[in-house]
Structure formats: C-alpha cells, structure tokens
Amino acid sequence: MPIAAIEALIEVLGQSQVATVAETIDLVETQSAKLQCAVTNSIALSHGTHLFRQYLVMSLKQPGPEGKETSTQKNFDIVRQHLLRNGRLFAQRAKNARERIAVNGRRHIHDGETILTYGGSRVVGTLLGRAAEKHDFGHFVDDPIRFKVIYAIDPALETESNKVIAALRAKGVPVATIPATAVSYAMSKVDMVIVGADAVTANGGIIARLGTFQIAQLAKENKKQFVVAAEQHKFGKTFPCGQFDYGFDQGVIDFRAGSTSTSYNKIPKETLAKPIDYTKPDYVNMFIADHKVLTPSEVAKEVIDMLL
Structure with missing residues (x-):
C-alpha cells in the first residue's frame, strides 16, 4: 500500500498543471489526505505518502540550473520534470526493496536452523526463497542455506501463505504448516522467528497482522530471536499507545448477549482492512531493511531524522 500511494501521487503530479512549489506541496498534501480517507486502515499508506512528501521537499530545495533554490518560477518547470523522473525511480527502488532485504537478510540464516514465520508476508517469502538459492557474488559463490520452516497459518491469509509455502517447497526447503494456535507448542523447535510488517512505528515497534504480538511474546519468553x-x-511517525489506538475500530471484540451465536466475531470479508496488532520494540531483536540491518533504537533514530 505505501508503494501504491507513492505511485498515485506521482501520477497526480504528472497530470496536474501546478506552476509553483507551494501549489505542488499543497496538491500532494490534499491528495494524500484523500488517499488516507479512502481506506479503513491508512497507517501503512500514510507512511508512504509522508515519505514521498519528505522526498519532494528535499528535491525542491536542491539548487536549480542557475545555482538558486528551485522555488524560483524560472526553474520550476525544469525541476518539475526532473522531480517526476526521479519520483518514478524512487517508486521503482521501493518495489525492488524485497530483493535488497533478501541480500541483507540471508546471512542471518544459518545451516540447520528452523525458522518460524506467520502472516503471509511476501518480503519474508522472498528472503527465505533467496536464502535457499546459490548466489554468485562475483568474487565468491554462496551456497544455498539448508534450513527448515515452520509456517503458522492465519486462515484470513491462507492464499498468500500457500503461495510462499509452495515456492519454498519447490526450492527444496522442508516446510511444516501449523495453525496459529500451535505456535507455543512448536516454539521449542524454533531457532528464529521472522515476520513482515504492515508498518514500522516511530519507536521501533511494528504494526502487523493480528496474532503477531502473541508470537513475539512467545519468542521472548522462550529466548528466541524475533526478527x-x-x-x-x-x-x-505512527506511535500507538496500545492495541486500541489506531484511529479506527477493527470490530474484533463484539460483546453480545441473548440467543445470538456463541462463535467469535468474524471480520466482514468486504472490509478493506485486515485486523492488525501492535508489537512494542521491546519484543523485536532486529530489523532487516532494504538499506541495512538495524536495532529498534536505530529505527527510531532514522524515523526522527526523517521527520526533521
């Protein structure tokens, strides 16, 4: 969703007739607000639009052809075209982030380890898939890593999970599937937990699929790395104070009385937001990002630098 938001803003800029820096910034802010209002859970989307706005502001502050800042009208048309070209490159680099994460992350997976994952993350699927391949880095050949995967299945994300599982098994990776309710039972067999995230918060925590926080708690209790x-x-810049501080009602807890059904409340299929939860940075050992590997405190510092 962050990439889709960035691409939408680039498309708007390409179709617009804005003629000044102020109009450009105003257009991006207005369209970002419209995008966020169009979805129930706009957290990840807002991270993408904010990052693009920061990129936009920095680009517009760069010296123009005559050595002046690009806020001058004379330079604006040139800058606008340059901005659109670089914006598309910016979006393409964001799309390629999964492959860079795979390169950064495969060195943290070792022969003989068992990895537990959950949530249908395509980023994690790419990372594990690349770890199972032979890599030629020019000056040396990196052999495939021999590891096993325990995949905890979320029924709401079964289709996504099955694609990752099939791809891993096709590469010779032994994969065991378990229900999410069996994670505690399986944790003693695990060396490391690797999950994806919908959004990374300002304090180095994560917002991810509902159930991720429970797995993080179990990993910490069992002294397993949670990556x-x-x-x-x-x-x-999102900084939730707790599980009910997202700005929208997930409808997970639905109190009822009388002769209604005793089964748990199911999220309507037509909703645009899958249920999420918040995992505090205390439970995260390491982030594998596309630019480098970080601790939660290093992530928090990067977010602060982004906001300045």
Missing part, C-alpha cells in the same frame, strides 16, 4: 523484515518506506 522483522520490512522495507524502509514502511517506517513512519
């Missing part, structure tokens, strides 16, 4: 694979464009 998050997440692209830098998911870093943002």
Whole structure:
C-alpha cells in the first residue's frame, strides 16, 4: 500500500498543471489526505505518502540550473520534470526493496536452523526463497542455506501463505504448516522467528497482522530471536499507545448477549482492512531493511531524522 500511494501521487503530479512549489506541496498534501480517507486502515499508506512528501521537499530545495533554490518560477518547470523522473525511480527502488532485504537478510540464516514465520508476508517469502538459492557474488559463490520452516497459518491469509509455502517447497526447503494456535507448542523447535510488517512505528515497534504480538511474546519468553523484515518506506511517525489506538475500530471484540451465536466475531470479508496488532520494540531483536540491518533504537533514530 505505501508503494501504491507513492505511485498515485506521482501520477497526480504528472497530470496536474501546478506552476509553483507551494501549489505542488499543497496538491500532494490534499491528495494524500484523500488517499488516507479512502481506506479503513491508512497507517501503512500514510507512511508512504509522508515519505514521498519528505522526498519532494528535499528535491525542491536542491539548487536549480542557475545555482538558486528551485522555488524560483524560472526553474520550476525544469525541476518539475526532473522531480517526476526521479519520483518514478524512487517508486521503482521501493518495489525492488524485497530483493535488497533478501541480500541483507540471508546471512542471518544459518545451516540447520528452523525458522518460524506467520502472516503471509511476501518480503519474508522472498528472503527465505533467496536464502535457499546459490548466489554468485562475483568474487565468491554462496551456497544455498539448508534450513527448515515452520509456517503458522492465519486462515484470513491462507492464499498468500500457500503461495510462499509452495515456492519454498519447490526450492527444496522442508516446510511444516501449523495453525496459529500451535505456535507455543512448536516454539521449542524454533531457532528464529521472522515476520513482515504492515508498518514500522516511530519507536521501533511494528504494526502487523493480528496474532503477531502473541508470537513475539512467545519468542521472548522462550529466548528466541524475533526478527522483522520490512522495507524502509514502511517506517513512519505512527506511535500507538496500545492495541486500541489506531484511529479506527477493527470490530474484533463484539460483546453480545441473548440467543445470538456463541462463535467469535468474524471480520466482514468486504472490509478493506485486515485486523492488525501492535508489537512494542521491546519484543523485536532486529530489523532487516532494504538499506541495512538495524536495532529498534536505530529505527527510531532514522524515523526522527526523517521527520526533521
């Protein structure tokens, strides 16, 4: 969703007739607000739009053809075209982030280890898939890593999970599937937990699929590494105070009385937001991002630098 938001803003800029820096910034802010209002859970989307706005502001502050800042009307048309070209390159680099995460992360997976994952993350799927391949880095050949995967299945993300599982098994990786309710049972067999994230919060925590926080708690209790694979464009200023501080009602807890059904409340299929939860940075050992590997405190510092 962050990439889709960035591409939408680039498309708007390409179709617009804005003629000044102020109009450009105003257009991006207005369209970002419209995008965020169009979805129930706009956290990840807002991280993408904010990152693009920061990129936009920095680009517009660069010296123009005559050595002056690009806020002058004379330079603006040139800058606008340059901005659109670089904006598309910016979006393409964001799309390629999964592959860079795979390169950064495969060295943290070792022969003989068992990895537990959950949530249908394509980033984690790419990382594990590349770890199972032979790599030629020019001056040396890196052999495939021999490891096993325990995949905890979320029924709401079964389709995404099955794609990752099939791809891993096709590469010779032994994969065991378990229900999310069996994670505690399986944890003693695990060396490391790797999950993805919808968004990375300002304090180095994560917002991810509902159930991730429970797995993080179990990993910490069992002294297992809890690793998050997440692209830098998911870093943002969101700072939830708890599980009910997202700005929208997930409808997970639905009190009822009388002769109604006793089964748990199911999220309507037509909703645009899958249920999420918040994992504090205390439970995260390491982030594998597209630019480098970081601790939660290093992530928090990067977000602060982004906001300045």
